[in-house]
Amino acid sequence: MKDKRFYPISSENVDSFFSLLLFSGIALVISLPPANQVKDVGALAFMSGEPVYFYVFMFFLGVLGLSLGAMSAARHDVGYRMCVHLLAQIGLAVALTIPYLAFARGIYPERLAAFAFILLYSIIVSFLVAVVAHMIEERSGGKSPLGFLAKYALFMVYYFAPLVAVPWLSPIGFVTCLFWGASLGTYLLGYATPLFLLACVLVFYRRLLRSN
């Protein structure tokens, strides 16, 4: 009989956690300038100073959110329980990357405040992605390839499409804003966007549950 109890990490979702830690770790390593002396830095330092680690972290925390949302749907988590479970798993994933953040202080000095803001934002975005993935998987019964495609398509559009015109709408673009600094309005809009989307999704989800 299948164990329906909630475990933050299990053999079903450990791959997603592993992916997050692996790719974030690789990003951390390649963010180091590949030179010992100033004269050797030159063109090799094309990534030096860019928040590559945070881009990769943001992306794979989103991918983790997709995966956690799908598993949450498979467990038939609903309402408050779903939210708590998803947040606990995302929080644990972020906690596992804290050693990287401690190390990243050496790569991105003078950015501790940005670290905190990016972490908070990444949790919100990952939770939004997880809830949307949960809804899509639940609607499609968890077995339709259309649902799988739809959630990844939405994810890619959300992450990359705004970069063309409104960068702060995209999680990647807003990480850049948080890292390098932006106006107060941009900060507020950047945080408000996923929170607003999350609120809309949760309200819609609640109505959906009632109608069912």
Add this chain to the structure above:
Amino acid sequence: MLVLCLLLFVTAEAVASPQLNVIVGFSGRFVTDRITPIQITVSGVERPFRGAFRITQDIGNAWRGEATSATEFPVVRMESTTYTESLPLYDFAHPLVVSMTDDAGNTIAQETVDLRSGWSPTPLAVAVGGFSASLGASSTLVDATSLPTAWIGYEGVGSLWIGRLTTDLGQAQWEAICRWTHAGGATVVFTGSDVFLIDSPLVRDLIAIADPRVTADHTLAGDLRPGAVVIMRDDSGTPVIIQQRYGAGNAFTVTRNAYSLTQEQIRVLEQAVSPAVPARITREAQGMLNSMKVSRPGYPTAVALVVCVLLSLMVIVSRTRKSRRLPAYLVCASVVLSVYAGFYINDTKRIADIYRINTHLSVQGLLGYDIAAHGLVSIGSHPVTTSVSVDRTAMQEVPHELTGHNYDIDVVTNLAATVDIERGEDRLLSDGADSVIPVSFYESGDESIAIENGLEYPLEDGVFIHDGIAFDIGTITCGYATYTLSDGILPDEFLPDRREIASLYAVVAARYAVSQGTWLIGGAVSDLNRSAALHREKVRDVKLIVIAGER
């Protein structure tokens, strides 16, 4: 009547608006890429005010690329008088715009100076005072009052000829000449019967005769200083032209006045005078900058951390499968690794966006001066506007190709030079100022010297050189101490342990007359990591102190 008076007052105010008259270089002649004197005569200022001169200059053209240089000289009391300053000149094709501003930055008066007619491709032979017609023909004759009072202002001078002075040079001008000559200049002093017009301790230090006296035939005679070389004698064997090494430069003493030389003697003198070498250490600063170690976390540690994080996840998940304690174990492992990473990342392991080197060669002869070079390189991803503290002014090394780079520079005299720097770019600035080095020494015995180091830091790689023999005395501590002299070697063979000090020592050994007289040399290197709003800098200060003993 009242209205009429008011109108007259307003008209008088308008007529008395401030005017500027600007002379660039030496009688309008100058060399580009050197620091050049500028004389600004202000008239029409009725009430003195606090203001500044702001001098802007465009560099380059549409094909080569363009940049702007701005130099600001704050003036505490702006009034109708003449101000002499020094500024870097980069280009003669564009006019120089000189603005007089008030404290709020409003332009009060402006003058545009066309530079095209005054440019010289080679350093100038500047003559001051009276000369025979044949001697002064090839020189740029300059009024004694317009000579710069800052030694760095003579950078564009190839040789300075001091003839019969009808107007006294000021003490500040003599000091500037002595400093410039010691730093690599070439000065020709005509003496003979005119020596009384210029006699002073500074001039006596500059001329090659230790105990000068004027003979009956109006020739300067006396004992030659050690190392002085007679270049030409007259038919009776009396020295006419004497050359002596003076620090890094050459001082030529003509034992006759400026009207007494024959055509043949003038020809020999002109051939003997080698042009001055600008006192710069920018190449050495660039070398030191390039060899600065990049401060960053190590690759092995980064890889080890990633492996540990992944292993801890896999091991804990596989060992405590479906346990309520699993998250707690994972968080504990994460905390342990975070603490390790936190301790590992200390101040020296943090990446700097800008690497900066401040190099100073401070020399104390009879007078002290400081030759500085500042280097910057950016490896950060964003453009940074940063400033370099300058002692007086700063000359930026501008490449021929300016396209795609921002070589704009804004200098506020005696304060800072502000430059914009982007990833992969570097900047080199040179500077020169007066200085007094609080280090003195005397020979306390046959094989020992006593040194009083009044600096706030010890001097590493100390070397004492006496009559061409160098003694390694190690670190010169702060305060008073005696040092034993043993195992003398040639000055060229001495190699300081610190690479940076060795680089500057090589300059001194090559350019200064260290094989003659007594010298005390020591250096200091210090590193500092500092943070600005959005960037971090690693700063290395390198100093070489050179004390020339009595000759």
